[in-house]
Amino acid sequence: MFETAEIGKKLSKAEFDAALPGLRTDLLKAQVRLEKAHFPVIVLINGADSAGKGDTLNRLYEWLDARYLTTFAYAEPNEEERQRPEYWRYWMALPRAGRIALFYGNWYTHPIVDRVYRRIGDGELALALSKINSFERTLTDSGALLIKLWFHVSKKEQRRRMERLQGSKSTRWRVSAVDWKQHEQYERFINVCDGVLRETSNGESPWHVIESTDDHYRDMSAARVIQSALQARLEQPAPPHLPKPEAPISDPHTILDTLDLSKSIDKKDYEERIPLLQGRLNKLARRLSKKKRSAIFVFEGSDAAGKGGAIRRIAGALDARQYTIIPIAAPSEEERDHHYLWRFWRHLPRRGRITIYDRSWYGRVLVERVEGFSAEVDWRRSYKEINDFEQELTGDGIILVKFWLHISSEEQLKRFQARETEPWKQHKIGPEDYRNREKTPQYEAAVETMIEQCSTRHAPFTLVEANDKRHARVKVLETICERLEAELR
Amino acid sequence: MFETAEIGKKLSKAEFDAALPGLRTDLLKAQVRLEKAHFPVIVLINGADSAGKGDTLNRLYEWLDARYLTTFAYAEPNEEERQRPEYWRYWMALPRAGRIALFYGNWYTHPIVDRVYRRIGDGELALALSKINSFERTLTDSGALLIKLWFHVSKKEQRRRMERLQGSKSTRWRVSAVDWKQHEQYERFINVCDGVLRETSNGESPWHVIESTDDHYRDMSAARVIQSALQARLEQPAPPHLPKPEAPISDPHTILDTLDLSKSIDKKDYEERIPLLQGRLNKLARRLSKKKRSAIFVFEGSDAAGKGGAIRRIAGALDARQYTIIPIAAPSEEERDHHYLWRFWRHLPRRGRITIYDRSWYGRVLVERVEGFSAEVDWRRSYKEINDFEQELTGDGIILVKFWLHISSEEQLKRFQARETEPWKQHKIGPEDYRNREKTPQYEAAVETMIEQCSTRHAPFTLVEANDKRHARVKVLETICERLEAELR
Numbered sequence: 001m002f003e004t005a006e007i008g009k010k011l012s013k014a015e016f017d018a019a020l021p022g023l024r025t026d027l028l029k030a031q032v033r034l035e036k037a038h039f040p041v042i043v044l045i046n047g048a049d050s051a052g053k054g055d056t057l058n059r060l061y062e063w064l065d066a067r068y069l070t071t072f073a074y075a076e077p078n079e080e081e082r083q084r085p086e087y088w089r090y091w092m093a094l095p096r097a098g099r100i101a102l103f104y105g106n107w108y109t110h111p112i113v114d115r116v117y118r119r120i121g122d123g124e125l126a127l128a129l130s131k132i133n134s135f136e137r138t139l140t141d142s143g144a145l146l147i148k149l150w151f152h153v154s155k156k157e158q159r160r161r162m163e164r165l166q167g168s169k170s171t172r173w174r175v176s177a178v179d180w181k182q183h184e185q186y187e188r189f190i191n192v193c194d195g196v197l198r199e200t201s202n203g204e205s206p207w208h209v210i211e212s213t214d215d216h217y218r219d220m221s222a223a224r225v226i227q228s229a230l231q232a233r234l235e236q237p238a239p240p241h242l243p244k245p246e247a248p249i250s251d252p253h254t255i256l257d258t259l260d261l262s263k264s265i266d267k268k269d270y271e272e273r274i275p276l277l278q279g280r281l282n283k284l285a286r287r288l289s290k291k292k293r294s295a296i297f298v299f300e301g302s303d304a305a306g307k308g309g310a311i312r313r314i315a316g317a318l319d320a321r322q323y324t325i326i327p328i329a330a331p332s333e334e335e336r337d338h339h340y341l342w343r344f345w346r347h348l349p350r351r352g353r354i355t356i357y358d359r360s361w362y363g364r365v366l367v368e369r370v371e372g373f374s375a376e377v378d379w380r381r382s383y384k385e386i387n388d389f390e391q392e393l394t395g396d397g398i399i400l401v402k403f404w405l406h407i408s409s410e411e412q413l414k415r416f417q418a419r420e421t422e423p424w425k426q427h428k429i430g431p432e433d434y435r436n437r438e439k440t441p442q443y444e445a446a447v448e449t450m451i452e453q454c455s456t457r458h459a460p461f462t463l464v465e466a467n468d469k470r471h472a473r474v475k476v477l478e479t480i481c482e483r484l485e486a487e488l489r
Numbered sequence: 490m491f492e493t494a495e496i497g498k499k500l501s502k503a504e505f506d507a508a509l510p511g512l513r514t515d516l517l518k519a520q521v522r523l524e525k526a527h528f529p530v531i532v533l534i535n536g537a538d539s540a541g542k543g544d545t546l547n548r549l550y551e552w553l554d555a556r557y558l559t560t561f562a563y564a565e566p567n568e569e570e571r572q573r574p575e576y577w578r579y580w581m582a583l584p585r586a587g588r589i590a591l592f593y594g595n596w597y598t599h600p601i602v603d604r605v606y607r608r609i610g611d612g613e614l615a616l617a618l619s620k621i622n623s624f625e626r627t628l629t630d631s632g633a634l635l636i637k638l639w640f641h642v643s644k645k646e647q648r649r650r651m652e653r654l655q656g657s658k659s660t661r662w663r664v665s666a667v668d669w670k671q672h673e674q675y676e677r678f679i680n681v682c683d684g685v686l687r688e689t690s691n692g693e694s695p696w697h698v699i700e701s702t703d704d705h706y707r708d709m710s711a712a713r714v715i716q717s718a719l720q721a722r723l724e725q726p727a728p729p730h731l732p733k734p735e736a737p738i739s740d741p742h743t744i745l746d747t748l749d750l751s752k753s754i755d756k757k758d759y760e761e762r763i764p765l766l767q768g769r770l771n772k773l774a775r776r777l778s779k780k781k782r783s784a785i786f787v788f789e790g791s792d793a794a795g796k797g798g799a800i801r802r803i804a805g806a807l808d809a810r811q812y813t814i815i816p817i818a819a820p821s822e823e824e825r826d827h828h829y830l831w832r833f834w835r836h837l838p839r840r841g842r843i844t845i846y847d848r849s850w851y852g853r854v855l856v857e858r859v860e861g862f863s864a865e866v867d868w869r870r871s872y873k874e875i876n877d878f879e880q881e882l883t884g885d886g887i888i889l890v891k892f893w894l895h896i897s898s899e900e901q902l903k904r905f906q907a908r909e910t911e912p913w914k915q916h917k918i919g920p921e922d923y924r925n926r927e928k929t930p931q932y933e934a935a936v937e938t939m940i941e942q943c944s945t946r947h948a949p950f951t952l953v954e955a956n957d958k959r960h961a962r963v964k965v966l967e968t969i970c971e972r973l974e975a976e977l978r
Contacts, residue, residue, distance in 0.1 A: 003950075004941045007747045009740065123612045130619040194946045198880075201942055203870030209941050221740070251498065251710070258496045381692030391687075452493045452698050453690055457683040461492075 001197050002190065002209060005152035009221075010214035023223055024063050030230045031065050031100070037234060039143040040095040040337075043226060045104040047151030048189070049182050050161040051212040056151065057104055059219045060226070070095060074105040083350040085396035087135060091345040094139075096337035107132055108196065115192045116185055125192075129199045134388055136205055141381055142339045145233050146205040149222055150197065151212040155186040252441055254448040255463070261408050264468035277477040278317035284484040285318050289352040291488055294398050296349065297480065298360045301405030302443075303433055304415040305466045310405065310476045311356055317477075318354065328359040340364055340374075340382075341389055349398070361386055365450050370442045383453035394458045399487045401480055402459060404447060405466040409440060490686050491679065491698060494641035498710075499703035512712055513552050519719045520554050520589070526723060528632040529584040529826075532715060534593040536640030537678070538671050539650040540701040545640065546593055548708045549715070559584060563594040572839040574885035576624060580834040583628070585826035596621055597685065604681045605674055614681075618688045623877055625694055630870055631828045634722050635694040638711055639686065640701040644675040741930055743937040744952070750897050753957035766966040767806035773973040774807050778841040780977060783887050785838065786969060787849045790894030791932075792922055793904040794955045799894065799965045800845055806966075807843065817848040829853055829863075829871075830878055838887070850875055854939050859931045872942035883947045888976045890969055891948060893936060894955040898929060 011019075034041065043060075045053050057071065072093045081089045087107070095101035111128035114120045120128070140146050153161070162179060165171040182189070201207040208225045212218040265273075288295060297314065299307040311325060326347045335343040341361060349355040364382045368374040374382075393400055407415070419429040436443075455461040462479045466472035500508075523530065532549075534542050546560060561582045570578045576596070584590035600617035603609045609617075629635050642650070651668060654660040671678070690696040697714045701707040754762070777784060786803065788796040800814060815836045824832040830850060838844040853871045857863040863871075883889055896904070905922060908914040925932075944950040951968045955961035 001941060001945060003944055004744045004937055007742075007744050009742055123616065126616055126619070127612065130615070191946060198876045198945050201876075202873040203866060206869065206872065206942065253496075253498055255493045255496050377692065380695070383695065384691040387687045387690075448493055452490060453695065455492055456490060456687050457680060 001194050001207075002152050005209045005211035006154050007211065008213070009211040009217050011216040011220055013216065016216040016220060019220060023220065023227065026231070027063055027223060027227045028065060030227055030234060031068060033234050034100070034230065035068060035098045038097045039145055039233070040097050041100040041145045041147065041226075041230060042095065042139065043100065043102045044106055044108070044146070044148045045102060045151070046106070046108050046149065047210075047212065048153050048158060048186075049179060050158045050165075051151035051153045052215060052218055053104060053151050055215065056219050056222050057102060060102060060223060063223055064100065068098065069100050069102065071102045071104060072106075074103075074109065080350075084348050085392045085398070087392060088345060088348060090135075091342060094144075094338060094342060096334060097143075098337070107135065108200075112189075112192055112196055116189050125195075126199075129196060132200055133202075136200070138339065138341075138385055138388070140204040142378075144339075145229060147226055147229050148201075148205055148207045149225060150193075150207050150209045151218065151222075152209055153212050155183075157213050158183055158186060252444075254444050255451055256406055256444050256447060259406055259463055259465045261406070261411070261465050261467040263465045263471045265470040265474055267470070270470040270474065273474055274313065274477070277474065277481060278313070280481050281314065281317040281477060281484075282319075284481060284488065285322060285354065287488050288354070288399070288484065289322060292351040293488065294349040294351050295354045295484065296393065296398055296400050297354070297356045298362070298400070298402040299356070299358050299405065300360060300362050300366065300403065301464075301466065302407050302412060303436060304412050304419070304428075305405035305407045306469050306472055307358055307405055309469060310403075310464075310473050311358055313473045313477060314356065314480065322352070323354040323356060324349070325356045325358060328357060328363060341385065344389070348393070351397075361389070362450060362454075365454075366443065366446050369446050370439055383449075386454055387456065390454075390456070390459045399483060400459045401483050402455075402461045403464055403476060403479070404451075404461055405464045405472055405476075407466045409437070411467045412437065490683050490696075491641050494698045494700035495643050496700065497702070498700040498706050500705040500709055502705065505705040505709060508709060512709065512716065515720070516552055516712060516716045517554060519716055519723060520557060522723050523589070523719065524557060524587045527586045528634055528722070529586050530589040530634045530636065530715075530719060531584065531628065532589065532591045533595055533597070533635070533637045534591060534640070535595070535597050535638065536699075536701065537642050537647060537675075538668060539647045540640035540642045541704060541707055542593060542640050544704065545708050545711050546591060549591060549712060552712055553589065557587065558589050558591065560591045560593060561595075563592075563598065569839075573837050574881045574887070576881060577834060577837060579624075580831060583633075583827060583831060585823060586632075587826070596624065597689075601678075601681055601685055605678050614684075615688075618685060621689055622691075625689070627828065627830075627874055627877070629693040631867075633828075634718060636715055636718050637690075637694055637696045638714060639682075639696050639698045640707065640711075641698055642701050644672075646702050647672055647675060741933075743933050744940055745895055745933050745936060748895055748952055748954045750895070750900070750954050750956040752954045752960045754959040754963055756959070759959040759963065762963055763802065763966070766963065766970060767802070769970050770803065770806040770966060770973070771808075773970060773977065774811060774843065776977050777843070777888075777973065778811060781840040782977065783838040783840050784843045784973065785882065785887055785889050786843070786845045787851070787889070787891040788845070788847050788894065789849060789851050789855065789892065790953075790955065791896050791901060792925065793901050793908070793917075794894035794896045795958050795961055796847055796894055798958060799892075799953075799962050800847055802962045802966060803845065803969065811841070812843040812845060813838070814845045814847060817846060817852060830874065833878070837882070850878070851939060851943075854943075855932065855935050858935050859928055872938075875943055876945065879943075879945070879948045888972060889948045890972050891944075891950045892953055892965060892968070893940075893950055894953045894961055894965075896955045898926070900956045901926065 045057060047053055061069065061071070070093070074089065077086075077089065090103075090107055093101060093103070111120070111125055111132070115122075115125045136146055162175050162183060166175045197207045197209075210218055210221045210225070297311075299311060301307050315323065315325065324347065328343075331340075331343060344357070344361045347355055347357075364374065364386070365379050369379045390400060416429055416433060419425040451461055451463075462475075464472050464475050464479075534546060536542055550558065550560070559582070563578065566575075566578065579592075579596055582590060582592070600609070600614055600621070604611075604614045625635055651664050651672060655664045686696045686698075699707055699710045699714070786800075788800060790796050804812065804814065813836065817832075820829075820832060833846070833850045836844055836846075853863065853875070854868050858868045879889060905918055908918040940950055940952075951964075953961050953964050953968075
């Protein structure tokens with residue numbers, strides 16, 4: 001994969017100077033058009049040591065409009081990053097639509113270095129690459145333009161560059177003993193990278209291998225690849241949005257029908273059990289903190305099913321410094337400019353802490369599906385993206401507990417009417433709520449698919465019979481306590 | 490993922506009988522339309538033992554037009570299959586456009602069973618699933634409709650069914666000791682399958698989990714899933730074919746320019762070396778056979794570069810029973826109705842044998858790219874598909890040697906003109922050949938990308954300076970001998 005980058009490609013100073021004004025104009029023009037376009041651009045800068053990646057990065061900064069450009073350089077994870085799943089720092093850095101982000105040192109760095117130094121084997125590398133492929137596909141599926149640049153120099157050229165730097169007092173500091181150690185591993189590095197590039201180069205985001213012996217050629221080529229990929233993408237007609245009517249529901253019988261909504265708990269029993277459960281939860285939460293684990297509780301459910309009330313009973317058991325409640329409503333403008341999962345990644349708890357989502361990423365396959373807010377191809381893809389996301393969470397040791405609170409249609413109507421008569425609840429009800437009720441069968445079919453696709457062993461859904469609020473709250477608290485106990489044993 | 494299939498979904502005999510005529514009409518109508526459509530349909534039948542998968546299969550055979558339907562049931566690989574890479578048997582079974590194939594026992598069977606019985610670990614399972622995802626994506630990317638059905642019964646229901654079968658003399662033979670052993674592993678099986686389904690359910694081809702306790706419900710649901718997926722696909726408008734002009738070639742300098750085409754060997758030297766090299770190759774080929782390895786030699790090159798002559802020198806060294814030469818020209822109608830890699834899978838050598846491809850799968854990213862025979866999105870995707878394919882080959886122990894034979898434009902013109910004057914060569918030349926010469930820069934850019942993306946450590950390309958035929962033939966024979974020696978040590 002590197003033969004084409006060892007053939008002496010170069011540009012003279014005169015050629016470079018002659019081509020530069022045209023290139024810079026094209027780049028800026030494309031960038032201006034990008035601002036109004038609805039996709040972000042992610043550029044990866046990878047390759048051999050001493051290939052001059054940093055110099056190219058500086059050039060790009062000079063040639064592009066820096067106001068719409070961000071650069072990220074990742075080394076070892078910092079304190080904040082170590083508290084969260086591996087990819088959290090990359091998610092946080094994803095540019096919004098209309099912007100360009102350059103990633104120098106990125107999700108490829110660790111797998112490559114770890115394999116070169118034999119800290120991981122072939123199997124672990126393959127798993128890391130499969131994770132990279134899923135992640136990059138999530139990005140490109142959602143419309144991001146991902147440009148992957150690989151800067152290559154031969155072993156001889158690498159040595160020449162290091163010796164040149166070492167030969168001058170002013171640049172000697174740039175070459176360390178570690179660099180020479182890396183240089184000795186050159187063949188091994190190239191062998192590993194050959195496999196990495198092969199596995200991760202694909203139609204949507206191929207690797208561009210750039211010969212980096214000549215600085216002019218390297219910088220100009222990198223900029224040209226970015227410019228032409230961007231231009232091609234800007235000229236691509238938007239795919240027609242095909243609103244497809246939801247197929248008629250062939251089987252109206254869903255798992256929700258199996259719930260015994262008559263389940264209830266009497267007041268006395270409830271008042272005895274709640275404080276006991278809260279005490280148990282409080283103790284468990286302290287154990288969670290001590291063990292440096294974190295937890296996420298997800299609440300979904302029909303309108304007026306009592307999510308808020310259940311959440312308050314949990315919060316009442318916890319130290320206010322330990323938890324955050326994230327209510328999910330319509331996304332902000334900035335959130336809409338990112339991948340739909342971005343806003344959930346943002347709020348992931350640090351180790352030892354708890355995040356409670358009042359509605360969640362499941363909105364994608366519930367309200368967005370039923371109301372047609374997202375295209376069919378998009379929500380259909382989301383089950384897998386959600387499963388990958390949740391696996392990332394549980395794989396990192398986060399305890400994930402998910403609830404669906406369910407009430408009957410009659411109970412819902414009763415609660416809506418009650419809200420209208422109580423002044424402090426009137427803001428919670430409007431004509432839209434009544435309209436949504438007409439789509440109950442569609443919502444129930446969506447819940448059925450959600451359970452089918454996303455209730456997994458490591459992150460099961462708990463269905464809660466919620467016609468009786470007391471029963472619902474007790475079941476929620478009990479479920480959380482049991483899960484925490486099992487996980488924190 | 491199985492909760493929604495343990496809720497007692499059923500259909501009474503009366504409901505079933507009432508719905509059947511409509512279903513069968515819809516199925517046959519869709520199948521008639523499919524015959525004229527340009528995609529194949531692949532249906533996977535998987536799930537728990539005793540769920541009645543075989544019965545559903547029989548039903549589908551009854552309800553669909555069997556003339557355009559094939560069923561494959563895979564058990565242990567047979568003699569022919571063991572001679573080739575694992576996926577060969579599945580590739581061979583892929584239906585052509587317009588047809589439906591039902592796979593009962595398929596690429597999921599081994600990974601699941603092996604993990605349940607602890608013959609493989611989590612890492613190996615993850616790798617197997619990642620391979621499945623690549624394979625299925627290759628299918629759906631090329632337009633195939635892939636429908637995945639999972640038939641589920643609870644442990645209790647499985648036991649009930651087995652006991653019922655055992656209770657009657659006429660069906661007792663259907664339950665073996667192995668079945669009871671499997672039944673004891675039920676929880677473990679479900680645990681493994683939960684992960685398998687989660688990893689492989691995605692937007693293009695989600696798993697449909699079907700509750701299989703009630704036979705009527707099971708059969709009707711399976712048929713409805715197939716019918717509605719097929720109908721939705723038939724109604725989907727074809728994506729607009731956007732012929733995009735190839736971007737201008739910004740850097741006409743390619744790896745081909747680095748070849749020293751003046752390299753030559755004098756006649757005497759040549760006549761001494763060829764027989765020696767052929768003898769060496771003959772011995773190596775016998776060693777290959779003895780070691781039960783196989784080999785594939787791929788020849789690509791400019792028109793009139795001398796591929797045929799080089800191939801004849803190889804063939805001259807081999808026992809005619811050991812090798813096959815596959816000349817690749819325009820695909821047949823049947824081949825066009827399959828994935829473009831299908832026709833290359835067909836000719837894979839058995840162990841101990843050699844296949845020589847005179848032109849190959851690289852046509853996809855050479856002539857098809859330059860002449861616009863395939864859409865940009867398709868050929869861009871192909872580099873990765875080719876790399877996956879070649880990894881499947883080399884991973885199975887096949888020795889893969891790939892050549893690009895290169896001649897200068899002047900030498901090519903000379904050879905074209907010589908062909909015109911020699912009567913026995915006139916059929917090899919036409920106006921089209923001269924026209925193609927105008928696209929030389931585009932072809933060279935395509936070769937550059939091909940080398941960049943597909944010349945990998947385990948399957949490198951050898952560039953051959955072919956202005957001098959003698960030099961070219963010697964280099965080809967030497968390269969093959971060296972590769973075989975290294976691999977057969």
